Amino acid sequence: MPIVVLVPLLPLIGALIVALGGSNSVHKRAKIAIFFLGAAFLGSALTLWHVATQGPITIRYYDPDSLASLVFPIGFYIDRLSAVMMTLISCVGMIVYTYSVSNMFQDYNARRYLSLMAFTVFVLLCMVSSANIMMLYIFWQLLSYLLYILAHNHSHGPTLAGAFRTYTMLRVGDVAFLIGIVLAYQLYGTLEYSTLFERVAESPVMLTPFSGVEISGATAITLFLFIGGICKSANFPFHIWLPSSLFAPTPMHALLHAGIINAGGFLINRLAPMFGLSSTVLHLAFAVGLITVIVGGLMMLRQNDIKRKLGYSTIGQMGYMIMECGLGAFALAVFHLIAHGFFKGSVFLYCGNVIHHARKEPSLPHIVTSRKPTEFSFLTWFTGLVTTLLIPLVILLAIHDVLAIPLLESQGLMIFLFFIWITSTQAILSLTRIRGVASWKVSASMISVWFFVIFIYLFAAETFTAFIYPNPAEVEFYLKAAALPDWLFSTIVVAVSLVIITSWSYLYISARGGSIRVPDWIESFKVRLYRLSMNRFYIEKMYEGLGRFFMRVLNRIVGHDAGWSK
Structure with a gap:
């Protein structure tokens, strides 16, 4: 064709x-x-x-x-x-x-x-x-140049500085990507997708970068390619270029946040047969994605600029996408980036109108001066408890006892169940803040949200996975390669459960007019965390200090060379 x-x-x-x-x-x-x-x-x-x-x-x-x-x-x-x-x-x-x-x-x-x-x-x-990977890399590099040019207003100092930071950070990822390509060609003699995948699977190569340290060729290649992917997708610690580029026109950011930034997730999916051969890199992807979700979310909550808030929100969502890849749920990551692409693209296009109206109308954004007190509703709280705690528990028990599926040996299934649980609980918890609404309406909304989220995730887990990866054995292989140690997986499950239960308990006690005694060290930790997130965890300062250090070293080298030549 x-x-x-x-x-x-x-x-x-x-x-x-x-x-x-x-x-x-x-x-x-x-x-x-x-x-x-x-x-x-x-x-x-x-x-x-x-x-x-x-x-x-x-x-x-x-x-x-x-x-x-x-x-x-x-x-x-x-x-x-x-x-x-x-x-x-x-x-x-x-x-x-x-x-x-x-x-x-x-x-x-x-x-x-x-x-x-x-x-x-x-x-x-x-x-x-x-x-092939070489053609992918050529256009991958072109995107780095285009992001610099599309900053558009280079006569504006902050815009130019942000564009330069974007270009510099993306070049780090491009260099890592190139190293991965060179290593792949050196070890396996091809850059064709299918041929490379076959040779990597059939002829494993062991490398010794340091004395007494051995890693497989697949791990070495995918590690460098992974660095290139998280740079383009603004994952920790290479995320600082995205907020710096927000001086560019809003439509450009709609395209960036809806398409360009998804490049990392696409790269991992495109090379999934190689990533599936390296559990080490998949575990690293899970850790990096999890850190990015937490850091991006905390920084987003402390922003008072609409574009910066959306920018840090995208960082957190890209963390989810990489984390899903690290769990072996590659198709779920693709589904995530599609949903996020349409959502964030439309939001960025609309936020331009919000900014325009806010400049023209002093009354925007509207300030709420008074709120009606929230009445305690037993029906609302009972519905929330059932939909976020009891029903998921019944489902887990049914899977384990009735269907006789060993949960610890089926982490892929547990991954989808926990994504459903966390997403629906997050949405339902937000409904408890609705004021002046009859309790039966809130309860009906909770149940509707719960069924809607379950339908969406089951569609992503089954239909979309079967469409992108029609071979069930391949999907199972990826999930097994990304399986976490039992103790770590169990710790994550228990931690998430405790967070959900604690959140409900806190909201319930607050709604009844009660208070919770919090230890002093927790209050101190909250203040420090607030300060850290307000200052973006000082990551940009660390990069600036590192840049000054390298400049001093280079200046000394250049000075010594100049003196020697005289």
């Missing part, structure tokens, strides 16, 4: 239409380019249908057995994962670009900005449909 090549080329044609021509007709040409992005979306949807019914599409313009795969690695491999990502990117790109045509109409550099937006969609489509 060679016509599929036209799908990524359509946004490129749109970018050229906007870029080439006089300044007087920029707006008209920008509107014409919308049709090309719309055609790319329709083409992506048709490609998804074709791949789902007929199988993957492979097109190569090079000989995979020659050095052409390194010099001219242009080709396309589109399976279900690629087709889903192409549909997401083209849909979000079309919406964001259409919004940008009106939003940036009066901007002096609108032609450059709009052409680069369309070009970015082209780069993303080529990246997710790459036939």
Whole structure:
């Protein structure tokens, strides 16, 4: 199906239409380019249908057995994962670009900005449909350059500083990515996906980086590729570039948070057969994702700027995505990034309107001066207790006793159950803050939320997983590779349960007008945690200090060399 090549080329044609021509007709040409992005979306949807019914599409313009795969690695491999990502990117790109045509109409550099937006969609489509790792890396690098250019207003000091920080941090990930590619080619002699996966599985190689330390070739390769992925997806400790880039136009951030930042999750899924051979890297991904979720969430709660709050929210969500990959739930991570992409893209487009109205109307945002007291409702609390504690407990007991499924040996199942439990509980706990609403309405909302979350997660766990990874043995292999030690898994389960029970107890006692005596060390810890999150855990300060240290070292080296040459 060679016509599929036209799908990524359509946004490129749109970018050229906007870029080439006089300044007087920029707006008209920008509107014409919308049709090309719309055609790319329709083409992506048709490609998804074709791949789902007929199988993957492979097109190569090079000989995979020659050095052409390194010099001219242009080709396309589109399976279900690629087709889903192409549909997401083209849909979000079309919406964001259409919004940008009106939003940036009066901007002096609108032609450059709009052409680069369309070009970015082209780069993303080529990246997710790459036939080999080398082509993926080429377009991966182009994204780093584009994020620097799309900062747009480089005459503004903070914008330029944020763009430079973004470019510098992403280059760290690009270098790690390149090291992984070089290592893969050195050990296995190919960069073709299927061939590389087969050779890694059939011929394990052991490396000795230090005396007495041995790691497998799969672990070494995926470790460097993982560093590249978490840099692009703004995971800890490489997350600082995302808040620094928030001076860029809001539509650009809609595309960034809905498409570009998902690159890390796509990379791990694209190379899932290799990541599945390294439990070490998967455990590291779980730890990094968990830290990112906690750090990103705490920093988000302390922001008073709408774009920065959304930025740190994205960091936390990317942590969830990487954590799901670390648990072997690769399809769930793809489902997560799709849902987050549509949600965060629409929120960023709307937040531009909020900012605009807030500048024009002093009454925005509205300040609530008084609140009605919340009446205690036994029905509301009983419903919350049943839906968040008793029903999940009954389900776990039924799985263990009635269905005779050993839970500790089925961590994949437990992972999905706990995601359901945590998500539904979080949503239901927020409903307890609804004021002035009859209790039966709140209870009905709790039950509706519970069933809705269960349906969504079961769909993600079953239908979507079967669509992206149709081989059940492959899914089971990934889940087993990512399985945590029993003691650690049990600790996480107990900790999450205690957090949920403690949250309900605190809200219940507060609603009844009571108080909880908290030890002094907890109050002190809360103050310190608040201070740390307000200062973003001083991570940016540490990077700045590290940069000054390296600059002093380099200056001394340069000074010694200059003195020696004299």
